[in-house]
Amino acid sequence: MNIFDYMQKYDYEQLVFCQDENSGLKAIICIHDTTLGPALGGTRMWPYKTEEEAIIDVLRLGRGMTYKNAAAGLNIGGGKAVIIGDPRQHKSEELFRAFGRYIQGLNGRYITAEDVGTTVADMDMIHLETDYVTGVSPAFGSSGNPSPVTAYGVYRGMKAAAKLAFGSDSLSGRVVAVQGVGNVAYNLCRHLHEEGAHLIVTDINEENVNRAVNDFGAKAVGVNDIFGVECDIFSPCALGAIINDDTIPLLKAKVIAGAANNQLKEERHGDLIHEMGLIYAPDYVINAGGVINVADELQGYNRERALKKVETIYDTILKVYEIAERDGMPSYKAADRMAEERIASVGKSRNTFLQNGKTVYHR
Numbered sequence: 001m002n003i004f005d006y007m008q009k010y011d012y013e014q015l016v017f018c019q020d021e022n023s024g025l026k027a028i029i030c031i032h033d034t035t036l037g038p039a040l041g042g043t044r045m046w047p048y049k050t051e052e053e054a055i056i057d058v059l060r061l062g063r064g065m066t067y068k069n070a071a072a073g074l075n076i077g078g079g080k081a082v083i084i085g086d087p088r089q090h091k092s093e094e095l096f097r098a099f100g101r102y103i104q105g106l107n108g109r110y111i112t113a114e115d116v117g118t119t120v121a122d123m124d125m126i127h128l129e130t131d132y133v134t135g136v137s138p139a140f141g142s143s144g145n146p147s148p149v150t151a152y153g154v155y156r157g158m159k160a161a162a163k164l165a166f167g168s169d170s171l172s173g174r175v176v177a178v179q180g181v182g183n184v185a186y187n188l189c190r191h192l193h194e195e196g197a198h199l200i201v202t203d204i205n206e207e208n209v210n211r212a213v214n215d216f217g218a219k220a221v222g223v224n225d226i227f228g229v230e231c232d233i234f235s236p237c238a239l240g241a242i243i244n245d246d247t248i249p250l251l252k253a254k255v256i257a258g259a260a261n262n263q264l265k266e267e268r269h270g271d272l273i274h275e276m277g278l279i280y281a282p283d284y285v286i287n288a289g290g291v292i293n294v295a296d297e298l299q300g301y302n303r304e305r306a307l308k309k310v311e312t313i314y315d316t317i318l319k320v321y322e323i324a325e326r327d328g329m330p331s332y333k334a335a336d337r338m339a340e341e342r343i344a345s346v347g348k349s350r351n352t353f354l355q356n357g358k359t360v361y362h363r
């Protein structure tokens with residue numbers, strides 16, 4: 001992989017390699033775009049097989065956060081970090097502290113939070129070394145675990161998608177098929193159950209399935225059966241690339257609305273579901289609740305204010321569909337256009353030099 005060519009193609013600002021022999025830290029921080037503000041995105045801990053795999057992942061995820069943060073209306077740029085290692089074996093205080101010192105060294109250009117493989121406890125250790133970490137324990141005045149707030153945003157976005165598909169945003173009596181009932185989806189199922197939706201769930205983790213069955217009267221199905229069940233809404237809340245050539249022909253749902261990142265295996269799958277007349281709530285728009293919640297910490301965390309902002313995911317989904325109709329394009333492309341237009345117009349308004357350096361000449 002020619003890293004500089006790739007960075008140039010998608011306009012990346014910075015890639016930082018972090019190594020600490022004592023703790024075994026091998027991490028990469030990606031700052032994609034800071035036009036709107038400091039780059040905010042979680043730290044993923046994953047046992048990448050090769051360094052190249054880790055580099056590709058952090059670049060892809062960092063750019064994704066630029067779009068997610070811009071589409072959510074945050075004054076925040078996009079970035080992400082990966083730590084190469086197995087989260088079940090390689091976590092230690094030294095490792096997270098060493099990582100925290102690298103983040104501190106970037107002096108606020110990158111701010112971290114949780115992602116796959118990292119937890120609030122890990123953020124607390126990072127916080128021992130840096131101010132530029134969110135999703136820390138509430139005891140520090142922070143917002144804690146972002147998952148329940150992500151779930152609330154997905155619930156709000158799902159209601160908007162239902163309005164577009166069925167003419168009413170009520171989920172009462174609707175059948176929702178949920179793939180993966182982990183941290184986010186368990187909380188999503190609670191909102192759906194409270195509104196009177198019928199749930200069909202699957203998970204590779206039996207305990208998680210049983211929890212949803214016992215707490216919300218969900219019906220459990222096998223992991224390969226979830227795609228073809230009779231339902232109104234399919235909610236992917238486990239893995240990426242789940243909307244693909246194998247699963248699309250099986251879907252009976254009219255709406256796809258879930259928490260997972262990077263749901264479309266390839267862009268053409270977004271075109272295909274659009275041609276089939278499905279309503280697709282773009283993943284990074286509907287799952288922005290977590291980042292909206294942690295971003296609120298930058299103003300001194302206020303949960304009520306954060307939840308109010310998360311509620312607007314409903315309107316953002318409607319706006320994406322307005323753009324999709326206006327410009328005759330699938331929703332995933334309309335979301336990208338919305339984010340790009342916002343970054344471009346804010347970027348232009350920041351061309352004036354300011355002595356305090358807060359907003360400096362950009363491009």
Ligand SMILES: NC(=O)c1ccc[n+]([C@@H]2O[C@H](COP(=O)([O-])OP(=O)(O)OC[C@H]3O[C@@H](n4cnc5c(N)ncnc54)[C@H](O)[C@@H]3O)[C@@H](O)[C@H]2O)c1
Pocket residue numbers: 116146147148150179180181182183184185202203204205208223237238239240259260261287288290291
């Ligand atoms: N946690 C957040 O705040 C947040 C924010 C934005 C996006 N997301 C995305 O949402 C998704 C869920 O996040 P989470 O925090 O709930 O993760 P999680 O690990 O708690 O839950 C994922 C669940 O999916 C299950 N699963 C994995 N492979 C599966 C398969 N093949 N079939 C069925 N189930 C399977 C896992 O057993 C687990 O229960 C992820 O894609 C994540 O990147 C999470």
Ligand SMILES: CC(C)C[C@H](N)C(=O)O
Pocket residue numbers: 040041042068112113114115116135146261287288290291294
């Ligand atoms: C900042 C984090 C809460 C971001 C979250 N991991 C996401 O993918 O949106």
